Amino acid sequence: MKLKLTGKRTVIAIALVAGVGVLYVQGKDEQHTKQGPTSTETVACRIASTEDGVRVRSAPVVDPANVVDELARGEESDASKVVQNGFRQLSAGRWVSVDFIRPLDAKKC
Template structure:
């Protein structure tokens, strides 16, 4: 039996290449597509305000339960009440500052 000794640098480079191959080959489908290659039509929005408050109810006076910064993305529902779009259970944000993303069905 023959013992092979590899320099540390060769092992590190080989390991890095192997890690990139594993990550690349196990990556999921690109965003906006499904396993079958169809476009995902779930409503998704992008924030257009510098800071956007997320409120517990569709009311400008309702308790703030979170904030989004400019350019943030979020899944959203199709429900809009009093100028607020529902983002989830007890999570509403002003629809004026939410832009539906291309190819998404936001009603």
């Protein structure tokens, strides 16, 4: 089979390959975000949930529309030292109320 790529076909082929590449990179970023921070500079401590069904929010405010996940009792997560409005940041776009978590290590959270 002989394939002739000229003009429009070449542009379309390049656009398709670029589109697939962009989707791949976005998927990788999404996985990294869900796993939480991995750098020792951004991971200040580990926390554990003290209650079942602790809501993880996309912003440090109580809003039914910003719930992105839930933690089970005893579930652990990396966390940063950033606290706003009574919420600790777990990673980008993931916040949890400080009333329902406890630090697991000797580091000051």
